[in-house]
Amino acid sequence: MNCNRLSLSWTLTAGLALSPILASTPALAGSGEDQVPVGPRPLALGGAYTAVAEGADALYWNPAGLGRLRVSSLRATTANQFGLGIRDNLLSLASPAWQGLGFGLEWYHSGFSDGGLEDGLNRISFGLGWQPVRRVSLGAAAKYRQYKQTYQSVDQGTGSGIGMDFGALVMPRHNVSLGVAWRDAGGSTLRYDDGSTSRPFDGVLAAGGAWQVIPTVLVVADVDRDAHAGVEWQLLQALAVRGGWTKDLDGLDGSRLSLGFGLQYGPATICYSFQSHPMLDATHTFGVAVDFTLAPKLVDVSDASLQPLFASFYKTYATEPTGEVVLTSLTDQPVEVRVSVMQKQVMDEPSERTLYLRPGAATRVPVTLPLSPRVVELREGRPMPFTVEVTYQSAGRRRNESRKVQTFMYEPGVLTWGDGVERAAAFITPSNELVSDFTRDIVKATAAQDRGVLNRTTTLAARLFDGLAACGITYTPDALNPYGAMRDKPFAVDNIQYPAELLVHRSGDCDDSSVLYATMLENVGIRTALVDVPEHIYVMFDTGIHARERDATGLDPALFVEREGSLWIPVETTALGAPFHQAWRKGADLFRRWEGSDKLHVVDVLQARARYEAAVYAARIPAGAKAPVVDASTVTRAVSEDLAQIGGWRDDFLKQTYLAHLGQENPTQDAIKLARVYYLNRDYDRAYTELVSVSEGARDAALWNNLGNTELARGDDRVALRSYDRARAMDSDDPGIALNRGLALHVLGRSDEGQKELSRAVHKAGSVAAALQMLGVKADATVASGGRAGEAVALEQLSLQRVEELLKQAMSAVPEPLLAQQDTVAAATAGADSARDGRRVPGLAAAQPDSLARALGGASQATTTGAPDTARTTKQDSTAANGAAGLPQRTVPGGSRGAKIEAETLHDVLYWKSPAGTK
Numbered sequence: 001m002n003c004n005r006l007s008l009s010w011t012l013t014a015g016l017a018l019s020p021i022l023a024s025t026p027a028l029a030g031s032g033e034d035q036v037p038v039g040p041r042p043l044a045l046g047g048a049y050t051a052v053a054e055g056a057d058a059l060y061w062n063p064a065g066l067g068r069l070r071v072s073s074l075r076a077t078t079a080n081q082f083g084l085g086i087r088d089n090l091l092s093l094a095s096p097a098w099q100g101l102g103f104g105l106e107w108y109h110s111g112f113s114d115g116g117l118e119d120g121l122n123r124i125s126f127g128l129g130w131q132p133v134r135r136v137s138l139g140a141a142a143k144y145r146q147y148k149q150t151y152q153s154v155d156q157g158t159g160s161g162i163g164m165d166f167g168a169l170v171m172p173r174h175n176v177s178l179g180v181a182w183r184d185a186g187g188s189t190l191r192y193d194d195g196s197t198s199r200p201f202d203g204v205l206a207a208g209g210a211w212q213v214i215p216t217v218l219v220v221a222d223v224d225r226d227a228h229a230g231v232e233w234q235l236l237q238a239l240a241v242r243g244g245w246t247k248d249l250d251g252l253d254g255s256r257l258s259l260g261f262g263l264q265y266g267p268a269t270i271c272y273s274f275q276s277h278p279m280l281d282a283t284h285t286f287g288v289a290v291d292f293t294l295a296p297k298l299v300d301v302s303d304a305s306l307q308p309l310f311a312s313f314y315k316t317y318a319t320e321p322t323g324e325v326v327l328t329s330l331t332d333q334p335v336e337v338r339v340s341v342m343q344k345q346v347m348d349e350p351s352e353r354t355l356y357l358r359p360g361a362a363t364r365v366p367v368t369l370p371l372s373p374r375v376v377e378l379r380e381g382r383p384m385p386f387t388v389e390v391t392y393q394s395a396g397r398r399r400n401e402s403r404k405v406q407t408f409m410y411e412p413g414v415l416t417w418g419d420g421v422e423r424a425a426a427f428i429t430p431s432n433e434l435v436s437d438f439t440r441d442i443v444k445a446t447a448a449q450d451r452g453v454l455n456r457t458t459t460l461a462a463r464l465f466d467g468l469a470a471c472g473i474t475y476t477p478d479a480l481n482p483y484g485a486m487r488d489k490p491f492a493v494d495n496i497q498y499p500a501e502l503l504v505h506r507s508g509d510c511d512d513s514s515v516l517y518a519t520m521l522e523n524v525g526i527r528t529a530l531v532d533v534p535e536h537i538y539v540m541f542d543t544g545i546h547a548r549e550r551d552a553t554g555l556d557p558a559l560f561v562e563r564e565g566s567l568w569i570p571v572e573t574t575a576l577g578a579p580f581h582q583a584w585r586k587g588a589d590l591f592r593r594w595e596g597s598d599k600l601h602v603v604d605v606l607q608a609r610a611r612y613e614a615a616v617y618a619a620r621i622p623a624g625a626k627a628p629v630v631d632a633s634t635v636t637r638a639v640s641e642d643l644a645q646i647g648g649w650r651d652d653f654l655k656q657t658y659l660a661h662l663g664q665e666n667p668t669q670d671a672i673k674l675a676r677v678y679y680l681n682r683d684y685d686r687a688y689t690e691l692v693s694v695s696e697g698a699r700d701a702a703l704w705n706n707l708g709n710t711e712l713a714r715g716d717d718r719v720a721l722r723s724y725d726r727a728r729a730m731d732s733d734d735p736g737i738a739l740n741r742g743l744a745l746h747v748l749g750r751s752d753e754g755q756k757e758l759s760r761a762v763h764k765a766g767s768v769a770a771a772l773q774m775l776g777v778k779a780d781a782t783v784a785s786g787g788r789a790g791e792a793v794a795l796e797q798l799s800l801q802r803v804e805e806l807l808k809q810a811m812s813a814v815p816e817p818l819l820a821q822q823d824t825v826a827a828a829t830a831g832a833d834s835a836r837d838g839r840r841v842p843g844l845a846a847a848q849p850d851s852l853a854r855a856l857g858g859a860s861q862a863t864t865t866g867a868p869d870t871a872r873t874t875k876q877d878s879t880a881a882n883g884a885a886g887l888p889q890r891t892v893p894g895g896s897r898g899a900k901i902e903a904e905t906l907h908d909v910l911y912w913k914s915p916a917g918t919k
Contacts, residue, residue, distance in 0.1 A: 044260025046244020066129025
């Protein structure tokens with residue numbers, strides 16, 4: 001029988017089961033057909049398997065998949081093609097050979113017998129797959145075909161030939177795979193024993209994609225000469241159901257549907273597929289596969305566990321262990337293993353760690369989980385299965401041990417208190433746009449507020465708290481799960497509202513309100529801490545005032561908490577709706593009640609956020625929801641009344657505990673003590689009045705120095721310099737006076753002189769740290785002030801860091817011997833300036849000089865040597881117009897640290913000299 005008859009015979013039998021379809025490109029077109037597709041799983045998915053290509057099926061569909069093999073697999077399948085008696089049988093083996101290298105071997109037979117006519121096709125295939133990098137695999141396969149036909153046991157002809165397949169796989173994302181395969185590249189030819197040839201198999205170019213929508217659902221699609229699509233649902237851990245669809249792009253066969261399932265029991269998997277046909281009977285394909293390894297087992301996964309996971313802490317899990325894997329070595333040699341933990345739904349990359357196991361020993365391997373930011377999109381908690389995979393080399397082959405670990409993932413806003421109040425830091429989100437805008441609305445609304453308490457930090461904190469109350473944000477106890485009850489149950493699951501949620505909902509319990517207030521304070525650069533006492537949590541903030549000034553604030557020292565060298569103010573956040581002064585006193589009383597006991601815990605928010613970093617959070621708020629509208633008049637009135645009350649506290653405290661003890665024996669000491677109280681409360685006019693009330697003959701170095709501080713704080717820079725000169729003439733050994741004088745020179749724009757003066761002071765003090773201590777600035781002012789890169793930083797905090805920088809620069813830039821040669825200040829210079837032109841005793845209305853525009857970069861208003869004093873008038877007018885208390889003028893970006901120091905940002909750090917005979 002010649003080759004044409006052989007070809008026709010095959011087409012009438014085995015070829016009848018094949019769809020008459022066109023080539024995907026003209027270059028690949030030919031007279032032959034596609035080879036018969038194999039594998040119950042790919043067939044059930046409608047033939048959309050190019051981008052999946054797993055296990056032994058990869059050899060036919062895309063040999064690149066052999067490079068991703070983890071275990072060896074032996075598979076056998078059988079089918080009766082469309083009920084025509086065409087029996088297809090297949091036996092295949094696929095196995096990893098080395099790291100990233102796998103091979104496949106397959107025998108396929110398709111035969112037909114009817115009335116003495118027998119047709120048979122045998123195909124032997126061998127392929128290799130290589131994974132050069134994690135997300136890319138390449139592969140190639142060679143196949144030998146032999147076709148034989150007999151009639152009544154008489155050989156009618158035999159033909160054979162070689163074909164080649166090529167493929168590639170790439171994973172652009174953890175759950176997306178793309179594949180391309182060129183099957184029978186260039187077409188495959190059979191050469192018959194009579195010397196003739198035929199080309200029964202054309203080359204087919206196939207491309208496809210696979211998307212793991214969730215861990216249990218896979219969606220696939222392919223296109224070659226047909227269009228293919230399929231979906232697989234892992235209904236149970238051991239059961240997968242599949243469905244597929246195929247469309248003849250030429251329109252000859254129409255559409256075909258397919259169904260199937262896979263049932264796994266231990267290492268064995270039983271598969272079935274059903275394929276419909278528009279004209280013929282359906283085809284049923286059965287298969288069984290057994291996974292095994294050719295390498296001996298050297299490691300046992302003895303145990304694996306994961307703690308419950310909380311979406312709000314997903315960043316923490318990337319650095320801190322949240323579970324462990326226990327591995328036991330089964331050999332007497334060290335074994336290098338790679339431990340991988342993966343969950344495709346919530347991870348973009350697996351957590352991996354490589355280590356050596358000691359011979360015969362068990363080893364605990366801590367597990368960290370680099371979870372994807374998309375975990376914050378969870379709307380409800382759900383069980384979450386993770387796959388633990390241990391990879392190592394055994395007998396020259398790669399071997400894998402795997403284990404499933406089940407845990408529970410909670411949605412954002414959920415936590416347990418078992419690890420302490422530190423966890424609440426993950427909910428403090430000062431960069432949230434809604435919270436940030438609301439905070440700034442309050443600050444702007446109270447910009448015209450002319451009252452103050454202590455320093456800018458304390459005043460701003462009061463404005464924010466009163467703004468919350470004026471906008472209707474209130475405390476509401478959680479009747480179902482109160483904080484106190486949940487705090488005492490380490491594993492009880494609690495909820496915290498994110499600040500944005502609380503602003504929309506308008507009410508929350510103690511942990512909700514504490515997180516909101518701390519967020520607003522952090523947003524404007526105020527350092528905060530959380531205070532945990534039995535059944536309660538609240539906030540305190542750093543005023544920035546040195547702890548040594550506790551008795552000079554003019555307020556009851558019991559209202560403050562000394563911490564890290566500063567005075568902190570505790571604020572009872574359950575008092576939302578009440579004025580700030582009430583929340584302050586309640587917070588202080590609560591702190592004193594538990595102070596000294598082991599039931600009081602203070603958590604620094606800045607430090608806690610380093611461990612529990614806030615997540616980028618999609619708040620669960622209705623679309624279009626907004627924060628409360630800030631009514632300027634209501635908020636300003638509330639703030640004014642509140643600060644007036646605190647001012648009354650100060651007056652009462654001074655009368656009862658301070659002024660009554662001032663005597664007349666040493667008016668200089670009394671004036672300095674009282675001026676210090678006014679100075680700390682930013683009442684510079686009253687401080688100035690007290691100091692100049694002392695006759696000039698009775699003024700000592702302390703009074704002149706402190707008078708210079710007051711003048712500098714009021715904006716009288718040049719006059720302040722003359723006061724420092726008088727103080728230095730009386731006490732040239734005090735480095736604190738030199739520090740003040742050097743800073744004043746910087747304010748006047750005389751930076752070179754200022755650097756030299758500061759260097760003198762540092763050398764006299766003994767070190768930069770000692771000089772900073774005199775100024776009340778803690779070393780490393782950036783950390784102490786709570787500043788963080790990229791966030792707004794208050795100018796008074798900026799000045800702390802800038803002062804430290806200036807001192808360090810001065811110490812290294814000007815050698816001490818050079819200073820000694822230049823230090824020839826004449827005492828007469830100070831005497832010549834004793835007559836202060838235009839000096840007057842002001843009224844009680846505090847002046848508010850402002851150079852904020854200069855601090856923000858405006859050089860036009862910078863004061864220079866010889867500049868007329870009329871520049872002060874311009875500066876004060878600018879303050880009235882722009883609102884010195886407004887946030888835009890008060891803060892600068894963190895990246896602008898190191899900007900020029902202004903007088904009004906120095907008052908908190910200037911050295912205040914004690915009168916002679918006092919400490």
